[in-house]
Amino acid sequence: MDAKDQAEGEKRVRALLIEPLLRRGLVKSGKLTKARFEEMLVDVEKRLAYMSASNLAALEEQMAALAGGEAKDIFPTSNRIRQEALKIQKPDDRASPLMRAVFKHPIGQGALTEGWAPELLDELRDNRVWPGTYVLGRVRDEARGAILRLDRLRRIAPADLTDAERRWLAAREQQMEECRRIADLAGTAA
Numbered sequence: 001m002d003a004k005d006q007a008e009g010e011k012r013v014r015a016l017l018i019e020p021l022l023r024r025g026l027v028k029s030g031k032l033t034k035a036r037f038e039e040m041l042v043d044v045e046k047r048l049a050y051m052s053a054s055n056l057a058a059l060e061e062q063m064a065a066l067a068g069g070e071a072k073d074i075f076p077t078s079n080r081i082r083q084e085a086l087k088i089q090k091p092d093d094r095a096s097p098l099m100r101a102v103f104k105h106p107i108g109q110g111a112l113t114e115g116w117a118p119e120l121l122d123e124l125r126d127n128r129v130w131p132g133t134y135v136l137g138r139v140r141d142e143a144r145g146a147i148l149r150l151d152r153l154r155r156i157a158p159a160d161l162t163d164a165e166r167r168w169l170a171a172r173e174q175q176m177e178e179c180r181r182i183a184d185l186a187g188t189a190a
Contacts, residue, residue: 009049016056017063017081018044026067026075040078047078048085055089062088086128099124103179104186107136115150116143117179118172146172 018041028037051059062084068074076084102108102124103117111117119139123131131139153161153169161169 006046006049009051010045012053012056013045013048013051014041016053017048017060020060021063021075024064025073026064027073029068029074029077037075044078044081047082050091051085051089055085059085059088090125096124096128098128098130099182100186102130103183107131108179108183108186111139112176112179112183114140115147115176116140118175119143119146121175121179121182 028034032040048056048059059081063076063081066076066080066084068076099121102120103112108117108120111120116139119142120131120136123135123139127135150169150172153165156165158166
């Protein structure tokens with residue numbers, strides 16, 4: 001997402017999510033200062049800029065129903081909004097700072113080198129949290145069969161592969177290329 005798309009997305013979030021919720025009468029929590037509330041709204045704009053207009057409208061309706069407080073008039077927190085947004089529309093991999101950071105980090109670089117990057121990417125798509133030691137071990141274990149199969153198929157002459165093996169090999173290489181692309185995006189990000 002380039003700067004122009006980001007700016008347009010932020011305006012879309014303000015117009016289709018934040019302003020309608022404020023017009024409904026949702027107010028800041030008493031726990032937040034006015035400045036902190038506005039910072040939260042700006043953060044929501046930046047993080048949800050990837051969302052389409054129709055999905056933002058759906059999110060607005062859902063967040064209005066999930067408003068907090070006794071009178072159901074407290075503006076939801078940024079975390080709550082983002083959790084619900086992920087249910088409606090997940091960000092494109094290029095729009096995820098987390099994915100970029102993981103693949104720029106030695107964890108992601110190791111996954112690329114060792115061949116388990118597609119499984120790491122699936123984990124990041126599903127859970128959207130930095131993977132800890134336990135998760136990394138589990139992901140490596142899940143990838144072991146694919147890595148062994150890849151290694152075995154690469155030792156076979158291309159003419160001797162079955163159609164299913166060729167398709168699997170092409171799909172695996174496409175998944176690895178997607179992971180390399182994310183790592184490259186991280187390298188060019190400011």
